[in-house]
Amino acid sequence: MPTTATHTSPWLLAKRAAKMNPSVIREILKVTEQPGIISFAGGLPSPKTFPVAEFEAACAKVLRDDPHAALQYAASEGFGPLRDMVAAGLPWQVDPARILITTGSQQGLDLVAKVLVDAGSKILVESPTYLGAVMAFTPMEPEVVSVANDADGVDLADLRAKAKGARFLYALPNFQNPTGRTMSEASRAALSAEAARLGLPIIEDNPYGDLWFDAAPPAPLTARNPEGCIYLGSFSKVLAPGLRLGYIVAPQAVYPKLLQAKQAADLHSPGLNQRLIAEVMKDGFLERHVPTIRALYKSQRDAMLEALAREMPAGEPDATLTWNTPAGGMFLWARLPKGMSAVDLLPFAVGKGVAFVPGAPFYADHADPRTLRLSFVTPSVEEIQRGVAALAAAIKVYATGLKP
Amino acid sequence: MPTTATHTSPWLLAKRAAKMNPSVIREILKVTEQPGIISFAGGLPSPKTFPVAEFEAACAKVLRDDPHAALQYAASEGFGPLRDMVAAGLPWQVDPARILITTGSQQGLDLVAKVLVDAGSKILVESPTYLGAVMAFTPMEPEVVSVANDADGVDLADLRAKAKGARFLYALPNFQNPTGRTMSEASRAALSAEAARLGLPIIEDNPYGDLWFDAAPPAPLTARNPEGCIYLGSFSKVLAPGLRLGYIVAPQAVYPKLLQAKQAADLHSPGLNQRLIAEVMKDGFLERHVPTIRALYKSQRDAMLEALAREMPAGEPDATLTWNTPAGGMFLWARLPKGMSAVDLLPFAVGKGVAFVPGAPFYADHADPRTLRLSFVTPSVEEIQRGVAALAAAIKVYATGLKP
Numbered sequence: 001m002p003t004t005a006t007h008t009s010p011w012l013l014a015k016r017a018a019k020m021n022p023s024v025i026r027e028i029l030k031v032t033e034q035p036g037i038i039s040f041a042g043g044l045p046s047p048k049t050f051p052v053a054e055f056e057a058a059c060a061k062v063l064r065d066d067p068h069a070a071l072q073y074a075a076s077e078g079f080g081p082l083r084d085m086v087a088a089g090l091p092w093q094v095d096p097a098r099i100l101i102t103t104g105s106q107q108g109l110d111l112v113a114k115v116l117v118d119a120g121s122k123i124l125v126e127s128p129t130y131l132g133a134v135m136a137f138t139p140m141e142p143e144v145v146s147v148a149n150d151a152d153g154v155d156l157a158d159l160r161a162k163a164k165g166a167r168f169l170y171a172l173p174n175f176q177n178p179t180g181r182t183m184s185e186a187s188r189a190a191l192s193a194e195a196a197r198l199g200l201p202i203i204e205d206n207p208y209g210d211l212w213f214d215a216a217p218p219a220p221l222t223a224r225n226p227e228g229c230i231y232l233g234s235f236s237k238v239l240a241p242g243l244r245l246g247y248i249v250a251p252q253a254v255y256p257k258l259l260q261a262k263q264a265a266d267l268h269s270p271g272l273n274q275r276l277i278a279e280v281m282k283d284g285f286l287e288r289h290v291p292t293i294r295a296l297y298k299s300q301r302d303a304m305l306e307a308l309a310r311e312m313p314a315g316e317p318d319a320t321l322t323w324n325t326p327a328g329g330m331f332l333w334a335r336l337p338k339g340m341s342a343v344d345l346l347p348f349a350v351g352k353g354v355a356f357v358p359g360a361p362f363y364a365d366h367a368d369p370r371t372l373r374l375s376f377v378t379p380s381v382e383e384i385q386r387g388v389a390a391l392a393a394a395i396k397v398y399a400t401g402l403k404p
Numbered sequence: 405m406p407t408t409a410t411h412t413s414p415w416l417l418a419k420r421a422a423k424m425n426p427s428v429i430r431e432i433l434k435v436t437e438q439p440g441i442i443s444f445a446g447g448l449p450s451p452k453t454f455p456v457a458e459f460e461a462a463c464a465k466v467l468r469d470d471p472h473a474a475l476q477y478a479a480s481e482g483f484g485p486l487r488d489m490v491a492a493g494l495p496w497q498v499d500p501a502r503i504l505i506t507t508g509s510q511q512g513l514d515l516v517a518k519v520l521v522d523a524g525s526k527i528l529v530e531s532p533t534y535l536g537a538v539m540a541f542t543p544m545e546p547e548v549v550s551v552a553n554d555a556d557g558v559d560l561a562d563l564r565a566k567a568k569g570a571r572f573l574y575a576l577p578n579f580q581n582p583t584g585r586t587m588s589e590a591s592r593a594a595l596s597a598e599a600a601r602l603g604l605p606i607i608e609d610n611p612y613g614d615l616w617f618d619a620a621p622p623a624p625l626t627a628r629n630p631e632g633c634i635y636l637g638s639f640s641k642v643l644a645p646g647l648r649l650g651y652i653v654a655p656q657a658v659y660p661k662l663l664q665a666k667q668a669a670d671l672h673s674p675g676l677n678q679r680l681i682a683e684v685m686k687d688g689f690l691e692r693h694v695p696t697i698r699a700l701y702k703s704q705r706d707a708m709l710e711a712l713a714r715e716m717p718a719g720e721p722d723a724t725l726t727w728n729t730p731a732g733g734m735f736l737w738a739r740l741p742k743g744m745s746a747v748d749l750l751p752f753a754v755g756k757g758v759a760f761v762p763g764a765p766f767y768a769d770h771a772d773p774r775t776l777r778l779s780f781v782t783p784s785v786e787e788i789q790r791g792v793a794a795l796a797a798a799i800k801v802y803a804t805g806l807k808p
Contacts, residue, residue, distance in 0.1 A: 009631070009657045010600075010603040010604060010605045011520070011655070011658050012520070012571060013519060013520065013658070014518065014520055014521055014525070014544070016518065017519050017661045020518075020519075020664040022664060026667075043477075044476060044477050045476075047472035047476055050471065050472060050476075052471040052475070055467055055471070056463075056464065056467045059464070059467060060460065060464065063456060063459055063463060064460070067454065067456040067459070067460075068451035068454060068456075069646075070646055071451070071459070071644035071646040072448060072449075072451055072454075072645060073448050073640075073646065103648075103670040106669070106670050107670045110668065114418065114421075114543050115417060115418055115421050115424075116415070116416070116417065118418045119523070132668075132671070135667065136668045138668065139665060139668060140418070167416060199412070200414060201414045227413070228414050236477075241477045242473075242474055242475040242476050242478065242674060242676050244507075244672070244673065244674040253415045254415050254417070256426075257417060257421045260424040260425065260426060261424060261543060263427070263430075263539065264510075264514065264536075264539045265510070265511060265514045265540070265669065266507040266510050266511040266514070266648060267508055267510045267648070268648070269507075270507075270646060270647050270674060270677055271646040272646050272647060272677070
């Protein structure tokens with residue numbers, strides 16, 4: 001061996017590491033996290049919705065009544081009473097033995113990829129899709145292919161054309177991140193039947209489903225075919241993301257391997273946190289608490305819709321900004337006039353004091369550069385009004401062709 | 405597509421899933437977790453050492469002073485003040501920017517494998533080694549090769565013979581799990597120099613290093629060559645495992661990719677837990693607390709050594725049970741007389757009311773079937789005495805050739 005080896009870096013990275021790069025969106029968020037900027041960019045739940053007093057009481061109780069179990073190593077499957085509560089709260093019949101508690105639903109995505117994706121495996125995603133899922137799948141080196149869809153759901157002709165050999169379709173049917181759109185009942189029924197016919201598993205991600213504004217969304221895809229779907233849920237949007245707890249509902253054909261991957265990944269999710277969530281949730285707390293989140297987010301969405309209608313000029317879809325009306329969740333999806341790019345608009349917007357996330361990074365392929373994501377849950381109503389006015393002003397300047 | 409697809413399982417598992425199987429040891433633990441059995445099998449810290457009152461006070465303070473940050477999404481790198489404390493507490497100069505907080509040090513192993521291991525990559529481990537590490541590496545499909553070693557450390561001739569093309573050597577120099585052995589100063593110095601010469605990175609795992617009984621162990625391998633090593637630390641053995649917090653210290657050549665893998669795996673470790681640990685640790689709590697754990701575990705080790713000396717017959721190493729004298733940690737390593745197998749002994753032991761873990765599963769290759777691991781931290785001194793007597797009785801019956 002050459003003795004010069006001490007002078008060079010000994011580190012040889014795995015091939016997959018070349019594909020593991022910082023999220024474009026996180027980088028954008030850093031740029032836009034300047035003081036004084038009104039941010040429609042983040043994806044953070046409003047801290048006003050965190051049940052702090054309930055967590056304080058739960059902490060005191062758990063550490064008084066059951067400290068040694070809460071602080072000790074525990075089973076990889078998760079805390080039994082919490083698994084029971086999760087199963088009981090789902091809108092279809094679920095055996096608690098099919099529930100695996102995860103360190104945020106982000107970990108659910110990591111485990112799913114480990115168990116189902118080989119290097120080069122094709123996986124299908126919506127167009128656009130949740131970027132964090134693609135990041136979680138990437139270390140297993142899949143070929144990520146997007147399936148076309150409209151505001152109602154997945155395009156089944158395109159799905160049929162692309163399904164062959166695909167390991168699964170990853171879908172977020174309720175108040176999707178980034179678009180805020182919801183799959184209709186008809187679209188769910190048709191997708192569920194078609195996926196079963198094709199033998200195509202579905203990974204259904206549902207972090208936002210409880211945050212509906214006027215009516216609950218249609219039944220999950222998994223409820224229609226539990227043996228053909230893996231369902232991912234989260235406590236982050238209804239209680240608090242900082243505890244990092246979510247769950248997987250998986251059929252017996254996959255559960256043991258997901259459990260094994262979980263054990264290898266972090267042994268188990270924190271026992272203290274699982275007991276805190278179980279303690280807060282018992283006695284139907286979510287039935288009282290979640291409606292307050294819905295009401296808050298709905299008022300914020302309404303403020304954004306009103307401000308957009310007031311500030312943005314009317315016109316044809318290719319001549320002015322257009323946007324959708326999310327029926328729940330945290331995000332609204334907008335589209336700039338023809339020829340504009342949301343990435344190019346961003347510095348003008350930051351110059352006017354408002355930030356958003358361009359839509360392009362959310363597409364696995366065939367990105368629409370005119371799209372942008374607006375989060376309405378973190379800023380106040382007054383900030384939403386000023387922010388939308390600033391966005392309108394930014395679009396006007398950008399349209400003149402001047403420099404930002 | 406055949407319409408019969410609906411009648412068959414749609415799930416095609418990744419190739420790696422075939423290698424992801426339940427830990428032999430977890431299966432053994434299940435068998436031995438019967439009421440009335442004295443267990444030397446587990447690897448759980450004594451719950452007597454959990455600072456419950458301090459965690460109660462910390463919970464109340466964090467949720468009173470900083471609830472929204474503690475419960476919100478947070479940076480993937482970890483909580484700044486905790487990273488500062490970790491860096492300041494290490495026995496070599498470490499920039500806090502090189503610290504990545506992980507969901508237990510188990511997650512550190514998962515991230516290391518993702519960033520450094522391609523399918524088929526050779527990785528080197530001690531003989532025997534920590535089984536949880538092999539489980540964490542397995543999903544990345546390495547070829548795991550064990551390097552010979554004696555009670556003092558790694559056999560450098562064997563290391564040289566096997567180092568070519570290896571991605572790293574995984575080593576646990578302090579009070580190793582499973583053997584309880586500690587690498588000597590001379591062995592560390594020689595290994596560090598040889599690894600640098602070979603251009604072989606070292607992954608140094610140190611969950612037990614603070615649990616020394618009479619004298620602190622020699623300086624870590626990483627302190628001798630920080631650019632050539634990744635160091636994994638844990639709060640599980642000095643505070644509590646149920647919070648699932650550990651950390652990685654990584655050189656700049658690898659840190660950004662580990663951070664990216666961390667973000668994809670679970671976004672960040674729980675912010676509440678990180679603040680609890682930081683709150684408990686401030687003002688030098690560990691300097692007062694850890695000596696109490698050392699004193700407890702030392703008294704338990706002494707009880708086990710005394711019971712072994714009293715109960716086991718004297719004789720030549722091939723004719724009787726032999727054991728080592730761990731200088732810290734949680735485990736003692738023993739070896740049965742020639743011709744015996746610890747796996748075969750186990751049912752006799754359970755029959756007599758005592759459990760242990762056979763050593764064979766801890767070897768990546770060339771397992772020594774005579775070895776067994778005895779944990780001395782969970783049972784009481786009185787249970788240790790009864791348990792060792794039961795073990796001696798079991799060996800005696802097993803030696804007669806009767807059925808258990």
